[in-house]
Amino acid sequence: MKLLEERIRKDGIVRAGNVLKVDSFLNHQMDIELINEMGKEFKRLFADEQIDRILTVEASGIGIACIVAQYFGVPVVFAKKSQTKNIDGDVYSSKVESFTHGRIYDVMVSKKYIHEGDRVLLIDDFLANGCALLGLLEICEEAKAHVVGAGICVEKGFQQGGDLIRERGIHLESLAIVDAMDSQTGAITFREQ
Amino acid sequence: MKLLEERIRKDGIVRAGNVLKVDSFLNHQMDIELINEMGKEFKRLFADEQIDRILTVEASGIGIACIVAQYFGVPVVFAKKSQTKNIDGDVYSSKVESFTHGRIYDVMVSKKYIHEGDRVLLIDDFLANGCALLGLLEICEEAKAHVVGAGICVEKGFQQGGDLIRERGIHLESLAIVDAMDSQTGAITFREQ
Numbered sequence: 001m002k003l004l005e006e007r008i009r010k011d012g013i014v015r016a017g018n019v020l021k022v023d024s025f026l027n028h029q030m031d032i033e034l035i036n037e038m039g040k041e042f043k044r045l046f047a048d049e050q051i052d053r054i055l056t057v058e059a060s061g062i063g064i065a066c067i068v069a070q071y072f073g074v075p076v077v078f079a080k081k082s083q084t085k086n087i088d089g090d091v092y093s094s095k096v097e098s099f100t101h102g103r104i105y106d107v108m109v110s111k112k113y114i115h116e117g118d119r120v121l122l123i124d125d126f127l128a129n130g131c132a133l134l135g136l137l138e139i140c141e142e143a144k145a146h147v148v149g150a151g152i153c154v155e156k157g158f159q160q161g162g163d164l165i166r167e168r169g170i171h172l173e174s175l176a177i178v179d180a181m182d183s184q185t186g187a188i189t190f191r192e193q
Numbered sequence: 194m195k196l197l198e199e200r201i202r203k204d205g206i207v208r209a210g211n212v213l214k215v216d217s218f219l220n221h222q223m224d225i226e227l228i229n230e231m232g233k234e235f236k237r238l239f240a241d242e243q244i245d246r247i248l249t250v251e252a253s254g255i256g257i258a259c260i261v262a263q264y265f266g267v268p269v270v271f272a273k274k275s276q277t278k279n280i281d282g283d284v285y286s287s288k289v290e291s292f293t294h295g296r297i298y299d300v301m302v303s304k305k306y307i308h309e310g311d312r313v314l315l316i317d318d319f320l321a322n323g324c325a326l327l328g329l330l331e332i333c334e335e336a337k338a339h340v341v342g343a344g345i346c347v348e349k350g351f352q353q354g355g356d357l358i359r360e361r362g363i364h365l366e367s368l369a370i371v372d373a374m375d376s377q378t379g380a381i382t383f384r385e386q
């Protein structure tokens with residue numbers, strides 16, 4: 001998606017350690033107009049699919065999923081990262097290692113909000129090592145829900161997540177795929193799509 | 194807001210310990226149509242205000258803030274609950290005690306995304322003891338930003354948060370205020386507004 005690639009080039013910041021900061025428009029401050037354009041693009045890319053709900057994981061996926069959901073007319077369910085008083089015992093859960101936070105945590109979804117046979121679209125802001133998405137896939141498998149596809153804003157093409165997801169036969173659409181980036185020069189190379 | 198009150202009566206679940214579960218439509222599974230109606234209502238309630246950005250706190254505030262922001266045409270900034278690789282050192286921060294999680298955590302916003310003189314609308318799903326909102330107020334004070342008001346989906350009117358915020362002269366709008374609830378019968382009493 002050219003609009004997103006241009007925005008990443010303009011406002012993304014490349015840091016040592018393969019960190020791409022897009023927090024000025026995507027995951028700390030959020031440009032709602034841009035995210036609406038991404039919602040339209042996901043709708044175009046998954047136009048032929050019947051979708052019952054969108055599943056994401058807290059925190060930065062939630063806002064994007066909510067905007068995107070408007071184009072599909074479906075509810076959003078977000079996986080939670082810790083057990084709270086507000087989740088009852090009956091949950092599907094999976095362990096996820098966060099690249100950003102450098103730790104392992106549990107993600108969980110109440111069994112009330114994913115059901116057998118549900119057609120689920122996964123949405124997240126980033127795909128790097130793939131752990132978050134694999135965690136959501138595991139939750140859907142447990143629930144016997146059908147994952148229609150996964151929509152990602154920014155994929156780091158030089159990390160393994162994209163390959164892991166595609167190898168499983170999941171219809172993965174990443175709006176921008178970064179194949180290389182250089183923290184010295186700030187240069188970012190996008191994959192042709 | 195009648196639509197929200199009706200939904201809380203229909204799908205909200207009252208639990209012992211003053212817990213009101215609305216996770217079937219507001220903060221685990223999210224009914225995007227309902228949240229759009231709430232966005233329109235916040236726009237009506239804050240129609241006369243010039244607003245530069247919406248500030249909320251992760252996680253469950255984010256999706257609501259993003260939908261609401263569409264009616265104001267402004268970006269969303271969400272305060273983060275832990276230091277990550279993706280936040281640089283220069284942040285405004287505040288300590289918040291969570292009623293839901295039963296613990297104290299830091300919330301922080303990069304200094305790049307709130308500025309002196311910004312006119313900020315605070316949005317959150319719940320107002321109970323008021324700690325989250327007070328934390329956001331403290332961040333805005335640090336930044337010398339002007340808090341135009343606070344828009345809350347569900348206020349627990351029998352806890353102190355609403356009074357604490359109103360005593361400070363903040364324009365607080367809660368779409369539903371629960372004045373009493375009974376975990377034995379499930380009865381919920383809303384404040385007349």
